[in-house]
Amino acid sequence: MSQAEHEGIIESAWSGGRAPFAINSNKLGMWLFIISDSLTFSALLVAYAYVRLANPDWPRPFEIWPAIAKSTLMTLILLSSSLTMVLGVAAAHRGDRAKTIKYLIWTMIFGAAFVVIHATEWYTLMVTDHVTPWSNPWGVPLFGGTFFGLTGLHMLHVTIGVVYLAIVAAGFKSDKYDASDVEVSGLYWHFVDLVWMFIFPLVYLMSVNLKG
Amino acid sequence: MSAHEAAIETHEVGSKKLFAIVWFWLLLFTGIEVFLAYLRLAPPLMLTILVGLSLVKAALIISYFMHLRFEKLGLFLLLIPAMVFCICMMLIMFFPDSLRVVDLGVK
Numbered sequence: 001m002s003q004a005e006h007e008g009i010i011e012s013a014w015s016g017g018r019a020p021f022a023i024n025s026n027k028l029g030m031w032l033f034i035i036s037d038s039l040t041f042s043a044l045l046v047a048y049a050y051v052r053l054a055n056p057d058w059p060r061p062f063e064i065w066p067a068i069a070k071s072t073l074m075t076l077i078l079l080s081s082s083l084t085m086v087l088g089v090a091a092a093h094r095g096d097r098a099k100t101i102k103y104l105i106w107t108m109i110f111g112a113a114f115v116v117i118h119a120t121e122w123y124t125l126m127v128t129d130h131v132t133p134w135s136n137p138w139g140v141p142l143f144g145g146t147f148f149g150l151t152g153l154h155m156l157h158v159t160i161g162v163v164y165l166a167i168v169a170a171g172f173k174s175d176k177y178d179a180s181d182v183e184v185s186g187l188y189w190h191f192v193d194l195v196w197m198f199i200f201p202l203v204y205l206m207s208v209n210l211k212g
Numbered sequence: 213m214s215a216h217e218a219a220i221e222t223h224e225v226g227s228k229k230l231f232a233i234v235w236f237w238l239l240l241f242t243g244i245e246v247f248l249a250y251l252r253l254a255p256p257l258m259l260t261i262l263v264g265l266s267l268v269k270a271a272l273i274i275s276y277f278m279h280l281r282f283e284k285l286g287l288f289l290l291l292i293p294a295m296v297f298c299i300c301m302m303l304i305m306f307f308p309d310s311l312r313v314v315d316l317g318v319k
């Protein structure tokens with residue numbers, strides 16, 4: 001019996017000094033960030049859908065090879081990185097330091113591979129097809145703006161995620177961070193994966209050019 | 213981290229088999245999405261199926277990889293309904309009248 005209960009004071013979960021959601025403050029903070037960031041991406045996706053609907057001649061430039069093949073590969077890479085991340089979190093909770101570091105390194109490798117493949121796709125679009133955020137050869141200028149805006153912000157998140165995981169892995173190795181820090185970084189990584197699960201179908205698969 | 217916070221973090225985090233199964237389903241749904249891209253479906257039908265599959269994939273990621281299924285119900289109620297409400301408010305732009313910008317000649 002706690003001191004407060006002993007003294008007959010009714011303690012509420014909200015009275016302070018407790019964690020009403022049974023998670024620590026870092027994890028709650030990351031969840032709140034994820035919710036706010038998901039609204040940012042939602043706003044961008046809704047804006048993209050709106051301008052697309054408002055332009056009946058919206059271009060469909062993505063041919064099965066190489067654009068859809070590349071973006072499918074990128075999706076598989078991100079999904080696999082989420083698997084290695086969640087296995088890393090599980091290993092961290094078991095106290096298996098070596099496996100945690102191994103899984104985090106694999107997650108970073110997958111994340112870096114995603115960014116590299118995405119960069120090659122951007123290079124092809126910008127250099128070969130002359131697509132910029134303001135113009136493109138297919139007519140509707142907003143195509144470039146929405147495409148680079150959405151995929152660029154996502155690529156920035158992946159890049160930051162790789163750096164974040166590197167910092168957490170180094171800290172976990174040196175005992176500066178514990179399993180809960182690995183779990184919080186995992187939440188961020190899975191969110192980045194989750195966002196791509198909407199960008200991939202809405203931006204790429206809805207704009208497939210089957211004539212190519 | 214306090215002893216209390218350390219204690220509340222020692223919950224079940226799932227098994228390797230469970231994570232592998234979730235990963236497999238995510239790959240399968242992705243495969244279905246790509247297959248759909250080969251079919252010449254009408255855009256509204258295609259959009260409905262793709263968004264539906266994406267929502268299922270998002271639910272799997274949030275529930276199992278992000279562990280929300282194993283958290284307290286209060287955390288879910290704090291986070292998800294408010295987010296869904298905000299996204300629904302954004303969709304207000306899709307009421308038929310909102311596309312009148314096209315007819316107004318704004319280029």
